[in-house]
Amino acid sequence: MKIDIFCTGGTIDKIYFDAKSDYQVGEPKVGRILEAYNLNIDFEVHSVLKKDSLEMTDQDRQQLKDAISSCSNDLILVTHGTDTMPETADVLKDLTDKTIVMFGAMEPAMYKTSDAEFNAGCAVGAVQSLPKGVYIAMSGRIFEAGKVKKNVEKGIFEIKE
Amino acid sequence: MKIDIFCTGGTIDKIYFDAKSDYQVGEPKVGRILEAYNLNIDFEVHSVLKKDSLEMTDQDRQQLKDAISSCSNDLILVTHGTDTMPETADVLKDLTDKTIVMFGAMEPAMYKTSDAEFNAGCAVGAVQSLPKGVYIAMSGRIFEAGKVKKNVEKGIFEIKE
Amino acid sequence: MKIDIFCTGGTIDKIYFDAKSDYQVGEPKVGRILEAYNLNIDFEVHSVLKKDSLEMTDQDRQQLKDAISSCSNDLILVTHGTDTMPETADVLKDLTDKTIVMFGAMEPAMYKTSDAEFNAGCAVGAVQSLPKGVYIAMSGRIFEAGKVKKNVEKGIFEIKE
Amino acid sequence: MKIDIFCTGGTIDKIYFDAKSDYQVGEPKVGRILEAYNLNIDFEVHSVLKKDSLEMTDQDRQQLKDAISSCSNDLILVTHGTDTMPETADVLKDLTDKTIVMFGAMEPAMYKTSDAEFNAGCAVGAVQSLPKGVYIAMSGRIFEAGKVKKNVEKGIFEIKE
Numbered sequence: 104m105k106i107d108i109f110c111t112g113g114t115i116d117k118i119y120f121d122a123k124s125d126y127q128v129g130e131p132k133v134g135r136i137l138e139a140y141n142l143n144i145d146f147e148v149h150s151v152l153k154k155d156s157l158e159m160t161d162q163d164r165q166q167l168k169d170a171i172s173s174c175s176n177d178l179i180l181v182t183h184g185t186d187t188m189p190e191t192a193d194v195l196k197d198l199t200d201k202t203i204v205m206f207g208a209m210e211p212a213m214y215k216t217s218d219a220e221f222n223a224g225c226a227v228g229a230v231q232s233l234p235k236g237v238y239i240a241m242s243g244r245i246f247e248a249g250k251v252k253k254n255v256e257k258g259i260f261e262i263k264e
Numbered sequence: 265m266k267i268d269i270f271c272t273g274g275t276i277d278k279i280y281f282d283a284k285s286d287y288q289v290g291e292p293k294v295g296r297i298l299e300a301y302n303l304n305i306d307f308e309v310h311s312v313l314k315k316d317s318l319e320m321t322d323q324d325r326q327q328l329k330d331a332i333s334s335c336s337n338d339l340i341l342v343t344h345g346t347d348t349m350p351e352t353a354d355v356l357k358d359l360t361d362k363t364i365v366m367f368g369a370m371e372p373a374m375y376k377t378s379d380a381e382f383n384a385g386c387a388v389g390a391v392q393s394l395p396k397g398v399y400i401a402m403s404g405r406i407f408e409a410g411k412v413k414k415n416v417e418k419g420i421f422e423i424k425e
Numbered sequence: 426m427k428i429d430i431f432c433t434g435g436t437i438d439k440i441y442f443d444a445k446s447d448y449q450v451g452e453p454k455v456g457r458i459l460e461a462y463n464l465n466i467d468f469e470v471h472s473v474l475k476k477d478s479l480e481m482t483d484q485d486r487q488q489l490k491d492a493i494s495s496c497s498n499d500l501i502l503v504t505h506g507t508d509t510m511p512e513t514a515d516v517l518k519d520l521t522d523k524t525i526v527m528f529g530a531m532e533p534a535m536y537k538t539s540d541a542e543f544n545a546g547c548a549v550g551a552v553q554s555l556p557k558g559v560y561i562a563m564s565g566r567i568f569e570a571g572k573v574k575k576n577v578e579k580g581i582f583e584i585k586e
Numbered sequence: 587m588k589i590d591i592f593c594t595g596g597t598i599d600k601i602y603f604d605a606k607s608d609y610q611v612g613e614p615k616v617g618r619i620l621e622a623y624n625l626n627i628d629f630e631v632h633s634v635l636k637k638d639s640l641e642m643t644d645q646d647r648q649q650l651k652d653a654i655s656s657c658s659n660d661l662i663l664v665t666h667g668t669d670t671m672p673e674t675a676d677v678l679k680d681l682t683d684k685t686i687v688m689f690g691a692m693e694p695a696m697y698k699t700s701d702a703e704f705n706a707g708c709a710v711g712a713v714q715s716l717p718k719g720v721y722i723a724m725s726g727r728i729f730e731a732g733k734v735k736k737n738v739e740k741g742i743f744e745i746k747e
């Protein structure tokens with residue numbers, strides 16, 4: 104079983120630069136997360152963008168969509184900043200021949216208390232269990248694209264009524 | 265969404281006792297794992313057994329089956345030692361009205377390098393995505409009961425031919 | 426044995442704010458670090474400043490000096506940003522009746538790979554072993570005030586020739 | 587600055603063997619701990635014994651003493667099981683021309699909550715700050731050989747009255 108993973112940046116990939124006393128979106132962390140375990144899956148990481156998701160443009164989303172579309176695999180993960188993950192999910196909804204599960208993290212993967220590993224697990228478990236479609240795996244829940252929003256105050260993803 | 269979690273012991277729950285220079289199967293760790301994140305799911309932990317799975321008897325498996333059977337929820341996780349997880353999955357296969365996902369860990373959850381959090385994520389993602397049936401979520405894969413074995417040498421779960 | 430710990434901010438205390446997609450200097454972390462172990466020491470944390478050390482002024486350093494000076498204990502730790510730690514050590518050198526050990530971290534204490542716990546250990550071990558004076562415990566070394574500099578390129582503290 | 591580190595086993599080095607469902611004393615962990623940080627010290631690890639300290643014999647202690655004695659460096663760390671660390675410290679007291687700091691951990695270094703990194707920091711900070719002699723760095727305290735005991739009930743090291 105092989106999974107292709109398209110990375111766009113976001114909190115999950117944020118790292119701290121001592122030299123600049125600043126953080127920046129760094130290299131995709133999902134590969135290191137999955138390599139840390141002795142898994143029985145193949146995966147390939149594609150770094151498409153390295154952006155805070157608040158800065159993603161329509162063009163960025165089209166670039167992501169094109170990259171996924173041109174991938175022959177139908178098991179797809181997308182790592183993404185949390186703030187506009189639902190908007191990007193809406194854009195990907197036309198890709199009806201794949202199971203696409205998006206995830207990210209509320210805290211950088213480098214953090215001791217990060218949800219990155221758990222969320223990656225949720226997404227890996229979901230992508231091979233779900234029918235074709237676009238989904239978001241956050242806060243321990245699997246949401247369908249178009250039916251999910253981020254509740255910034257509570258720090259969770261929830262169903263959009 | 266609520267998930268009921270039945271715990272039987274195994275490596276995931278093994279702890280080290282300094283006083284005895286020994287390890288033992290301790291309290292279920294899955295509750296602490298899930299509480300550590302800000303999740304949007306409810307869950308209830310049921311401690312059924314605290315055993316190394318090599319020591320599980322037919323009677324133990326029947327006890328687990330009865331406990332799950334008497335639970336009204338149809339979203340069920342089971343934490344279990346890895347050595348006989350496939351055997352217990354076979355016993356649970358009669359419970360056809362629930363989605364039951366079993367998981368454990370190759371290293372104790374207390375370990376820095378444990379796969380417990382990632383496996384818990386896989387199982388949580390899978391249990392809400394799969395049709396009714398009994399499954400094992402290990403090594404990043406979701407296996408159907410009866411079609412899975414532990415490869416002790418490689419330290420992974422794989423498809424039983 | 427009691428140790429008084431004066432905190433000024435710096436990388437060790439930097440936390441990530443999802444709501445702002447930003448890092449900021451948060452509450453002192455050293456108390457949580459020491460509470461995490463079952464130690465046989467008493468300690469009291471004094472939060473004097475919450476600043477990136479590049480922003481520390483002469484007035485800030487005087488405020489820190491006054492705070493330490495008015496403490497009756499002679500076992501003193503200071504947490505501090507790394508960039509100007511040597512400068513602040515120079516200012517504290519007049520306080521000749523105490524053993525003062527400064528430390529910080531090259532990565533935030535919240536990071537999995539942070540040196541905060543190890544550096545805290547170095548400082549705790551040194552403060553009760555050294556004669557009165559002002560020292561810096563970084564990079565696994567104990568340096569005397571006035572004889573130490575940060576090598577930004579290598580990311581270590583070293584002897585100032 | 588170079589430190590020579592002599593390892594004898596103990597809880598700090600205990601690892602879990604899935605294949606045997608058992609804990610055993612593994613390879614020395616102190617090297618990995620120190621390599622994980624960007625330190626400005628040189629160190630060399632000598633694996634003398636791999637024993638639970640309850641099983642150490644007079645002959646084992648003599649072997650350790652001989653190994654340290656034949657080392658030309660005077661900055662020495664010793665990792666050791668906690669149960670008989672004070673007894674071994676007594677045996678090493680004749681080595682009056684070196685600063686020898688012993689430490690270990692109440693929980694295996696592989697544990698998320700282990701005190702191994704902090705204790706290693708204490709020992710590294712102390713060994714370069716103390717006059718020649720034999721010391722134990724545990725529970726955040728530096729004890730002189732002969733004046734320390736393990737309080738098993740409280741899980742700490744304390745002064746022996």
